[in-house]
Amino acid sequence: MNNSEQKQYFSTELLAWYRRNKRDLPWRRSRNPYYIWISEIMLQQTRVDTVIPYFHRFVDKFPTVDALADAPEEEVLKAWEGLGYYSRARNLQSAVREVKERYGGVVPDTKDEVFSLKGVGPYTAGAILSIAYNKPEPAVDGNVMRVLSRYFLIEEDIMKGSTRVTMEKLAQELIPEGAAGDFNQGLMELGALVCTPKSPGCLTCPVLAHCAGRAAGVEDTLPVKKKAKPPRPEQRYVALITDAAGRVLVRQRPQEGLLARLWELPHTEAPGLLTLPDAAAAQEALAGHLAEDAGVGLGQVAWLMQAEHVFSHIRWELEVYTGGLVPSPLRPDEPQLLPSQYRWISPDDMEQLAFPNVFLRILNAYYGQQAIIAHKK
DNA sequence: AAAACGGGGAT
DNA sequence: ATCCCAGTTTT
Structure with missing residues (x-):
């Protein structure tokens, strides 16, 4: 079996397998390019x-490009809450506004136009063009690189850009066809x-018969991928x-950067x-921060709980303290006026x-599970 | 080419 | 505890 036959076999068998075994997913129930996007x-x-419930809520709330x-x-952002990578939501809305203005609300169907939309890179452009418009463009993600690296026994590091180009x-x-x-x-x-x-x-x-990685017994070692640095x-x-x-x-939070424009407790x-709870140290650090950032004074604090939040590049190890405001040491007679990025909220807000x-x-822990609706279980 | 950018599920 | 995931943008 030569290389061309190995490819032909793969394409034919994989296509037939997919048509027999594809999952019934919400975005596969139409060819609406907006939904696919x-x-x-x-x-x-x-x-x-994870995506399925978000997808339902999102298209229910925002059914069209307009x-x-x-x-x-x-x-x-609220509809995206809990999904992560919030620039995806902001870029998506920016791109949808461009589609409305420049393309009359119709998702474009050429590579250059789709690729130029904010938040649409090589993978997503190929996915939209092929799935929504059946255009013969590759859509290479982590899954595809794993499958191809095994079937064709490709040992290049998939973290390298040049490997992605080869795969595409x-x-x-x-x-x-x-x-x-x-x-x-x-x-x-x-x-x-x-x-x-x-x-x-x-x-x-379905393509085991001609899988080069499996034949060589190296399916478990592919794809080759350089390890990422652990988060610092x-x-x-944190002040509650x-x-x-x-x-x-x-x-x-500020307009740019990590978790841009999301809301948070001051920290x-x-x-x-x-490592141990140290209310005096926490009070000093948080009081200094709140004086500078919000112009308010912080009274005594009491330890509430620990929390952790792991990003791909940072690990937040949080010690949460409860407390209340006191007259600002700088302006003891002024009312506590807050900068515009600060707000008092109740659970309904x-x-x-x-x-x-x-x-x-x-x-949720503070309110004892009532009131706040997280998207998670 | 490397870093920034969230969150959860599987093992 | 570790790895990984239907990636894109910025530096």
Whole structure:
């Protein structure tokens, strides 16, 4: 069997397998390019089972390009709350506004136009063009690189850009005539259901017969991938400040950067690294932070709980303290006027404001599970 | 080419 | 505890 026959076999068998075994997923029930687009953005770095409920809520709330383009950003972030990588939501809305203005609300169907949309890179452009419009463009994600690296025994590091380009070329050659959408989805479906990262189900694989990785007995060592650096730890004090009415002091994060424009409890990095609860040290650090950032004074604090939030590059190790405000040491006779990014909220207000999951967990613990609706179980 | 950017599920 | 995931943007 030569290389060309190995490719031909792969394309034919994979396509047939997909058409027999594809999952019934919400975004597969139509060819609406807007729905396909939403699903592909949500699925970046995120599992199918996590995305499904978000997808339903999102298209219910924003059923069309125009509806999403016209929505307040706050509502879009709230609909994305808990999904992570919030720039996806902001870029998506920015791109949808461009589609409304420049393309009359119709998702474009050429590579250059789709690729130029904010938040749409090589993978998503290929996915939209192939799945929504059946155009013969490759859609190479982590699943596809794993499947191809095993079947064709490719040992290049998949973290390298040059490897992705190689894979895209190969993936494009494999697309059967007129079946780009099903084939590309089949490639990803095989990676998700059979050719899994660990313990691949080779015995049920439709292309086992000509899989070079399996023949060489190296399916478990592929794909080759350089290890990522572990996230750097960051110890932080968090202030859960309440007023006489039981409202909680929250603040909105800056326009750019980590968790941009989401809401949170005030917090500041601990000067030294300590492990035991130390209310005096926490009070000093948080009072200094709140004086500078909000112009308010912090009274005594009491330890409430620990929390952790792991990003791909940072590990927040949080010590949460409760407390209340006192007259500012700088302006003891002034009323406590807050900067615009700060706000007192009650549980009902959480329905409008988007918080990262770690703060939802803290607030849920504080309120004793009532009131706050996190998206998680 | 490397870093920034969330969160959860599987093992 | 460790790895990984239907990636894109910025530096």
